[in-house]
Amino acid sequence: IHAGIQDYLKILNDGGGIKGRKIKYVAEDTAYKVDASVAAFNKITSQEKVSLYYGDSTGFSKTINPELERRGTMIMAGASFATELNDPKKYPLQFMAGPDYTEMFGILLRYIAKEKPGARVAFVYSDTEFGRDPIVPGEAVAKELKLTVVEKIVTPPGSVDVSTEVLKLRRANPDFTIFHGYVLAPIPEFVTQAKQMGMKSQFMGTFWTMDNSTVQRMGDAADGFMGVMPYRYYYDKDGTSPMLEKIRQMRTEYQSTGYLQGFVTAMLMAEAVKRTLDAGKELTGANLKAGLNSIKDFDTGGLFGVPISIPGNSVPVGRIYRFDSKAKQMLPASDWIKL
Amino acid sequence: MAGTAVLDVNNVEVVYNRTVQVLRGLSLRVPQGEIVALLGSNGAGKSTLLKAVSNLLALEDGAVTGGAIHFQGDDIASLAPHGLVRRGLFHVMEGRRIFEDLTVEENLTAATFALTGRQLPAADFDLVYSYFPRLHERRKGLAGYLSGGEQQMLAIGRALIARPSLILLDEPSLGLAPKLVEEIFTIIARINAEQGVSMLLVEQNAAVAFAVASYGYILEMGKVVIDGPVDKLVRDQDVREFYLGLGGAGGERSYRDIKHYKRRKRWLS
Amino acid sequence: MRIGTLKTSYAADEALFDSSVQRTLLVLLALAAVAFPFVASPYWLFLACLCAINVASATGLNLLTGYTGLVSLGQAAFMSVGAYTVAVLEIRLGTPFLLNLLIGAGLAAMIGILVGIPSLKVKGLYLAIATIAASVILHFLFSHWSLTGEARGLSMPPARLFGISLDQPFSLYWLIMPVTCLMVLGAANLLRTRIGRAFIAIRDRDISAEVLGIPLLRYKLTSFAISSFYAGLAGGLWAYFFRVVTPESFPLVNSIFYLAAIIVGGMGTILGGILGAVFMTLVPELLKFVANWATPIYPDALAALAPVRTIVFGGLIVGFLIFEPRGLAEIWRRARRFFHLWPFRT
Amino acid sequence: MDTLFLFEVTLAGLGAGALYSLTGVAFVLIYKATRVVNLAIGEILMLGGYAFLGFAAGFGLSPWLALPLAIAAGGVLGWLVERIMIRPMLGESPISVFMVTIGLGSILAGVVQLVWGADPLRLPEFMPSTPVFIGEAYLAPKVAIGFVAAAVVIGLFLALFRFSRGGVALKATAADQGAAYSVGIDVPRVFSVAWILACATAAGAGVLVGAIGGISPTMGVFGLSVLVVVIIGGLDSIAGALVGGLLIGLVEALAGAFLGGEFKLVVTFALLLVLLMVRPYGLFGTHEIERL
């Protein structure tokens, strides 16, 4: 993420900045701990005049929100796609550069409903805030789309042995299984054991599982693994994407989806700044957010496959990709789905 | 003092925690096959000396800072504690130090490690049981539940298993009933006579110590203040008064009479 | 020992700060604490508050572990009890913050007593594990109970005093600092009475303490209660400070952090708890500073920060235990002695 | 629920439990000899997994060579740790040594993250992958292999202590180092051997655990479950580790199957609390002798 932000700002600043203003970027590490993040926030904001802030965890985004509103001088985006944050009333000065977790589920379920109407779906998620986030709304969406959720399986955080959970999954015999709340483990073992048992279910994942290198690390289990991704992959060749070309020039080896997230976030933030300045307004949080929300059918240089709009705090767009074990790449399996 | 010395302690100084000096230039020797008694008041440094000899000081943050200790002619400084044991120097520590959650038999088994690397026949548990029949009765029981005397027997029994040439005995009579003290000391004398084991015996009960020993040292504040053959020591005025509790007339003084009267020792003044 | 201070009464000898130099230093320190918020940036104020909260909690743990000898890995869990209680009260009832803090601490103390009950039978590290069990159960409760907002936790309004809301490090400082000072002073007082002695006796040899007239269960539970009261209060302050409480706010690592703080500071001394908590809170900040400074030379410094911090945290614990088992407090004492006797060195 | 499901769940639980037992044994070995509650056992296990990955993927060795190497690496680590961190702590209170191991765990986790990164990784496949069916019931092959390996190793240790003086030396050293020295036991060696054996065992277990669930710098939490296992079994009992491991494996599997995954940890810890109230020294642990 760090590298992505850095690179976009480099492109921007090398190109003369926004209306002659350069953007200064200050980074702090926080170890995903709320108090460390708050400390970093205080430190940075007491030393610099900040307009754009990128924070990490959901916890931090929630913690800092009142402070953000109080200051009213900046907008913030974060690594979290938590559903709760996608509420412009509660979090007026925040946004995320992609769909929230529930929207990701929505995209997946829509795809499923189209492929196999009335399919049986199972959710497998970790017992964390991250894992639980989209489960209840996801179920509602499934119902709307006339899909049956046959099983919801919770795994304790950090668990490695999932044999019993796989047994449960086999009993439920779903057509599609969606994993959420994990990066890698225990998905591979889950899939391997399920395949050994002769299950035919299609396995799917959400953003943080979907990086190419992560899926590759699933080994045999990766074959055919699907998931939702709002951005194009680094190597994605279909369609035109001048921005991706630029990235490929700057960095010759594969860049992760996290990099892209950082990159896109920086881009959207810069766009908000530009629009605010264009309107001749001061760079306050509310103005910046208004600038951001005025984005309609905006072309991200092809990073999102379609022009995007930001109606609220999120960018509810994504596409289903499927892992091809011969190409060792995620290949598109659907069109861009806009919610 | 005649005979070759199994143990020769020369001008030893010991310091604890790099600050507290406990032994200040102490010398003594234990001749082959004899029992030497070491007396002295609490804190004089008797146990410290024994630990210095068996190289166990380091465990308690103590160190020998001067002098030398030779066991059978070799300087012990370079030997690890267990190495010394395997060469035949066995330390029966103060307070018995048996392994409470092992059985009696396992305690003896533990002592067989002292035989490792030595050309000796297998350990002889029966010898121990013949000296201490009580241990045989309780050999399957946990040592922690033995009575004080039985634990002392076990501690000495472990020494026997190790077939040492020198035993350092630290207060074997501590907390023992009078009859047991007699028994244990009889056995100590028997072991010495029958197995030819030399001993350095630390004791508070001077009377019994003198009964088995041939030579004695008296320690105060980390230094030897008097020494000599036992028959000479028992005639010394101060030894009689402070260690044996004998009044001027030769009879034992009563504790009821001492009350507030106190005389200072000659060797301190 | 200070040379040349003659005590003429037992009262003087029993006083907490037994020399005029010490008292002068204390007054200076207090003045500095009052002046601090007016000169420091919000960042430093933020850190000061965080340190104070950690000092409060560490002092509580020190009473339990350092003085009573009952190892607990549940301090963070007790804090979470205080924090959640405060949050729930603030959101649902909007009662005054002092009352909320006290209720939170009281509830934590009650839970502490409950957790302490096995301590009569269960000893040493078995007990430490039992406290982990309690943390796990509390964590489970908080992350599945609708009252505590389940996995997503609670966000709460700030504390208010005379209509002013305390939502800035500057205003919070005036809430947190005095409370912490009172807590530390209370602990120091406690330790010079029969209760403190009973704690130490239990630590050193619990079975004989009983025969000397100290009811073991009652004092072990008292110790648990006071320590978790402290934790609860610290947790309440934490809640007002961050204004969001989630199940992940008080993980097991935090309990370890407090244990580490009292070890690094020096177990069984009040000063140790303070020094340790402050030190351990500031070290990560220091590392960040170093990393930022090193970035030009070594561009990946920031990325390496997280693992390095973990390593340093572990290394500090290990290093202190091996090289200075009596902690920072001992270093402080040595330094003091050195300056006293200077130029006559001992 | 149908019986087949119950049977399958039971099998899976016992399989997972065997790995707990194996790691538990590593834990008990150290405790038995040194009275050190080694909280870093989870991280040592993790390091075993990473060492395997390093040898197999990094140096491109065959997994069958990498496995013994990883175990040896565990042994070397044990030796180093004992030398550098534990021996200087001789004579300190158990709490202090316990904290040293917590520190050690933290250091190991940091080092792993520094070297291999924070992302979870997968070990190369090296175990046969034909599913095992017992009757109708399915058993994951890796779990079955883990079970067998654990059983063999634990059997070996049990035999070792049954038929040699080693057990006595271990217990004697643990009880009283000074006294152990004084009867001729080479105390430092007992310490070294215990740590080497234990860490090697843990590293081996780490490869098995990693093969099943993948490896990551947070894999150390496995140690937490193992802690429950040994506390339930009794800190100083190998048989206790065996029984405790299987029991916890089973309980976790049943809780996961019938209550849901989020209950696994809380159920085992609740069980632990109840058991400690009834048996403060675990199922097979020795009572401390307390006399006035």
Added chain:
Amino acid sequence: MMAAQAAPAARPILEVAGISLAFGGVRALTDVSFQVPEGSITAVIGPNGAGKTSLFNTISGFYRPQAGQISFAGESLAGVRAPERAARGLARTFQNIALFRGMTVLDNIKLGRHAHLRTGVLDALFYWGRAQKEELALRAEIEERIIDFLEIQHIRNASVATLSYGLQKRVELARALAMRPRILMLDEPVAGMNREETEDMARFILDVKEEWGVTILMVEHDMGMVMDISDHVVVLNFGQVIASGTPREVQGNEAVIAAYLGSGDVGELSRRIKAEAV
């Protein structure tokens, strides 16, 4: 004097009646009965493992006997827990020194008074009124009565861990005295001491009895001291009372000699050893 002891005029302060105590299969005490007259020095002797320490532990409430009654100052101690017994004036020292190594000598002694102080948690936290008054009064009393009496002024601020064995025993005695004892139970007070130190301890014990009016019950293997200073001796063997009476009576008892005293003559021992050696 003989007559007075034959029919103890003083009423018993401690009465032990039919106590039995077993640990699993081990019968530590069987039907033990005896009385301790107020103001006396009573000694309990007997072989190792006879149950003397267990008896003390039972009296102080650490063990619960399976059968029998103990009454103290006329009141039954049944169901009274150890700390409460201490509060009523049953003070003791321990066979294996049980000082609190993390405290100074002064704090160890202060701890003895615990049961008689009233400071509660709140008082203590604020160190107001009662807490402060109590602490200061306690300090004064300990300094002036106990520390002075036992001649340990010079070590009052030392940590007990650094003291020699003899001094530690003295601090234990001081702590027991701080408990405001009515009866003082001493478990092997002179074990490990040489003649000179034993004499000091004997002097303290006699003074405690005479000047403080505290009844003494002690276990000791040093026959010289036991026979000289005690008024009354109870002999235990295998958990049973095998004899009791004045020192002189007990010394002459055949059963006691066989089970416990042995020849009692060091000269004889030495002669026998010499004879065997030849």
